[in-house]
Amino acid sequence: MPAPALTLARAAGRLSRGLGRGGGTSLPGKVLLRLRPGAVAELAADLPRGATLISATNGKTTTARLTTAAAKGAGWRLIANTAGANLLSGVATALLDGVAAEPNADAALFEVDEAALPEVARQLQPRVVVLMNLFRDQLDRYGELERLVQDWAGMIDDLPSDATLVLNADDPAVASLHDARRKTLLFGLDDPWLALPALPHAADSTRCRRCGARLVYEQVTVGHMGHWACPDGHLARPQPDVRAVRVRLEGTEGLALRVVTPAGEIEATPRLPGVHNAYNVTAAIAAALAMGVPADGIGDAVGGAAAAFGRGERVALDGRELVLLLAKNPAGANETVRTVLLDPEPLHLLIALNDRTADGHDVSWIWDVDYEPLLGRIAQLTVTGERAHDLALRFRYAGMELGRLRVEPHLERAMDAAVADAPVGATVYVLPTYTAMLGMRQVLVERGAAAAFWRDG
Amino acid sequence: MSVVRLGHLYPDEMNIYADRGNIAVLDARLRWRDHGLAVDALEPGDRLEPGQHDLFYLGGGQDRDQAIVARDLVATKAAGLRASVEGGAAVLCVCGGYQLAGHGYTAVDGSRMPGLGLLDLDTVAGPTRLIGDLVIEAELDGERHRVVGFENHAGRTRLGPGARPLGTVLSGHGNNDHDGGEGAVAGRVVGTYLHGPLLPKNPWLADVILAWALEHRTGSRLDLPPLDDELERAAHEVAVGRPTRR
Numbered sequence: 001m002p003a004p005a006l007t008l009a010r011a012a013g014r015l016s017r018g019l020g021r022g023g024g025t026s027l028p029g030k031v032l033l034r035l036r037p038g039a040v041a042e043l044a045a046d047l048p049r050g051a052t053l054i055s056a057t058n059g060k061t062t063t064a065r066l067t068t069a070a071a072k073g074a075g076w077r078l079i080a081n082t083a084g085a086n087l088l089s090g091v092a093t094a095l096l097d098g099v100a101a102e103p104n105a106d107a108a109l110f111e112v113d114e115a116a117l118p119e120v121a122r123q124l125q126p127r128v129v130v131l132m133n134l135f136r137d138q139l140d141r142y143g144e145l146e147r148l149v150q151d152w153a154g155m156i157d158d159l160p161s162d163a164t165l166v167l168n169a170d171d172p173a174v175a176s177l178h179d180a181r182r183k184t185l186l187f188g189l190d191d192p193w194l195a196l197p198a199l200p201h202a203a204d205s206t207r208c209r210r211c212g213a214r215l216v217y218e219q220v221t222v223g224h225m226g227h228w229a230c231p232d233g234h235l236a237r238p239q240p241d242v243r244a245v246r247v248r249l250e251g252t253e254g255l256a257l258r259v260v261t262p263a264g265e266i267e268a269t270p271r272l273p274g275v276h277n278a279y280n281v282t283a284a285i286a287a288a289l290a291m292g293v294p295a296d297g298i299g300d301a302v303g304g305a306a307a308a309f310g311r312g313e314r315v316a317l318d319g320r321e322l323v324l325l326l327a328k329n330p331a332g333a334n335e336t337v338r339t340v341l342l343d344p345e346p347l348h349l350l351i352a353l354n355d356r357t358a359d360g361h362d363v364s365w366i367w368d369v370d371y372e373p374l375l376g377r378i379a380q381l382t383v384t385g386e387r388a389h390d391l392a393l394r395f396r397y398a399g400m401e402l403g404r405l406r407v408e409p410h411l412e413r414a415m416d417a418a419v420a421d422a423p424v425g426a427t428v429y430v431l432p433t434y435t436a437m438l439g440m441r442q443v444l445v446e447r448g449a450a451a452a453f454w455r456d457g
Numbered sequence: 458m459s460v461v462r463l464g465h466l467y468p469d470e471m472n473i474y475a476d477r478g479n480i481a482v483l484d485a486r487l488r489w490r491d492h493g494l495a496v497d498a499l500e501p502g503d504r505l506e507p508g509q510h511d512l513f514y515l516g517g518g519q520d521r522d523q524a525i526v527a528r529d530l531v532a533t534k535a536a537g538l539r540a541s542v543e544g545g546a547a548v549l550c551v552c553g554g555y556q557l558a559g560h561g562y563t564a565v566d567g568s569r570m571p572g573l574g575l576l577d578l579d580t581v582a583g584p585t586r587l588i589g590d591l592v593i594e595a596e597l598d599g600e601r602h603r604v605v606g607f608e609n610h611a612g613r614t615r616l617g618p619g620a621r622p623l624g625t626v627l628s629g630h631g632n633n634d635h636d637g638g639e640g641a642v643a644g645r646v647v648g649t650y651l652h653g654p655l656l657p658k659n660p661w662l663a664d665v666i667l668a669w670a671l672e673h674r675t676g677s678r679l680d681l682p683p684l685d686d687e688l689e690r691a692a693h694e695v696a697v698g699r700p701t702r703r
Binding site: 136139140143145146199201210272302361362363364365366367368386387390392393394396397398401407409 | 462472473474477478481482485519520521525586588589591607611652653654657658686688689692695696698
């Protein structure tokens with residue numbers, strides 16, 4: 001490729017960082033795509049092991065990070081978008097930066113926004129595509145879930161014929177994308193101890209995609225995921241190839257998994273809590289195997305990976321520990337609630353709701369979250385962010401005692417107040433939307449408590 | 458103390474914009490005044506007996522679910538709902554439910570979904586979705602109040618002479634992005650595109666509807682004592698400011 005386009009695009013990134021406009025994680029890609037359409041395909045074409053794309057409503061950043069750890073553990077040189085810029089421009093920027101920093105890279109691995117995936121796949125012609133889950137999320141931006149399912153189906157039709165699909169057998173919508181003509185690796189959770197008592201309110205894809213009948217569940221794991229079947233026998237959860245047969249939840253600290261795979265059993269003890277992370281780890285193992293990473297090192301590599309920024313990240317502040325658990329849609333927020341409840345201590349909570357474009361302008365989703373199980377366990381709750389008062393109403397109508405509820409829209413003041421409320425040595429769980437998480441991390445970075453996200457990874 | 462009986466239409470299919478928040482508000486605001494709310498889920502296939510319910514709620518759904526619901530509404534519920542409304546029951550319908558309360562919905566491909574005919578209005582899908590914060594000045598029971606929320610709809614709704622708009626658009630799109638009207642009212646039937654959900658940040662509207670339902674239950678108009686709505690007012694003010702400040 002002619003050098004001027006690359007040079008100009010990289011200069012834009014340096015300028016962005018120099019101007020304090022963030023890490024320049026998408027601007028260089030935008031410049032490159034403008035100067036030279038098709039640049040992404042040209043940059044990726046030289047990678048001997050091609051590109052892998054990971055997409056989902058929830059868990060794509062963590063799963064990409066775990067998969068990166070597995071590939072790097074096997075000695076692969078990898079290009080990845082670890083800073084989380086996951087639209088076409090972010091992928092282009094990561095490739096641009098990656099081929100400069102790692103001229104002999106073996107492969108690229110990108111987490112991709114679920115709506116951007118068809119276009120990114122068309123440009124990149126990936127060897128492996130990992131599809132993890134689809135939940136209702138930012139209806140004002142993504143539209144209805146059905147539309148994403150259709151867009152993904154169209155994307156799969158246009159993939160190179162030798163591409164491998166990695167699909168979640170437990171999500172009825174994702175599993176429906178199974179195409180017998182394609183190389184496919186299915187993954188799922190097979191530990192009956194994980195079952196929820198019933199489908200949560202926020203369950204989405206709960207009807208048979210052939211006949212419309214309500215699916216029956218042998219067990220529900222997360223949202224509408226689990227062991228599902230059409231009552232009239234049209235469709236059922238396919239038997240996964242990569243199965244987590246034992247998942248032990250180690251409180252809010254982490255997980256211990258035993259995963260059966262076609263390449264043998266893999267044990268992993270990642271420092272990531274909750275059932276949703278059991279899915280992320282299992283997906284990452286399946287992704288790594290599909291990419292051709294040898295099975296023997298995957299468990300250790302995944303177990304050694306640190307949490308991605310804001311996703312189970314732990315930060316020390318004034319003698320307390322903050323645990324940042326990004327919560328941006330009902331299914332994801334339900335899992336953070338479930339995870340926080342694994343802590344037996346009285347809970348100090350900081351919940352943050354912003355309504356910027358990256359969060360979704362429509363904040364009605366908080367009414368679909370099951371916050372109610374927290375009520376009897378909360379020592380102090382601080383709600384913050386631009387829509388802090390909407391959260392306050394959510395808890396008022398849930399029946400919360402208002403004496404334990406503080407409303408402080410200003411993120412930094414709210415964080416300080418929540419920390420001051422908690423005894424020294426205690427944990428403060430922070431459940432922010434995306435831009436609220438970035439805002440709080442910026443404060444933590446300025447105070448030297450956390451690292452800047454574009455240096456993350 | 459009185460227990461208001463609510464018929465919640467299709468809670469599993471029509472719940473896309475956090476409609477359960479509206480039910481939670483109706484329930485709490487009755488409880489805080491020593492009344493109660495009994496909720497009956499009215500599912501596909503269920504029939505309803507006119508006179509039993511004081512209030513009906515119909516929320517919004519995904520296109521696929523909405524088509525299932527439209528057929529069932531006409532087949533099993535339309536006659537019962539019309540008789541209930543004639544008997545003084547109140548109806549609140551939001552977003553997709555609002556469209557279904559009219560004469561019908563014409564999709565982009567020209568296909569037609571039937572409606573209940575509770576409100577004299579008709580909806581035709583437009584080329585774009587109308588999405589964003591929505592602030593209106595609404596009028597009910599002779600009182601005017603600002604009502605705030607979020608809209609997300611492809612349908613353009615036009616009212617016939619049998620219904621009047623719930624309010625006028627102060628900012629946002631409203632019924633059709635053209636005539637400045639939002640929502641529709643006919644007697645005790647209220648429809649609107651406002652969600653967010655609608656009632657938590659608009660307690661005045663919640664109380665108007667509860668007063669109608671209580672009147673249907675008890676046969677006389679009861680005064681609803683005021684509640685401490687400081688948080689509701691604050692959340693309302695924040696939402697009013699969002700379109701310009703974001």
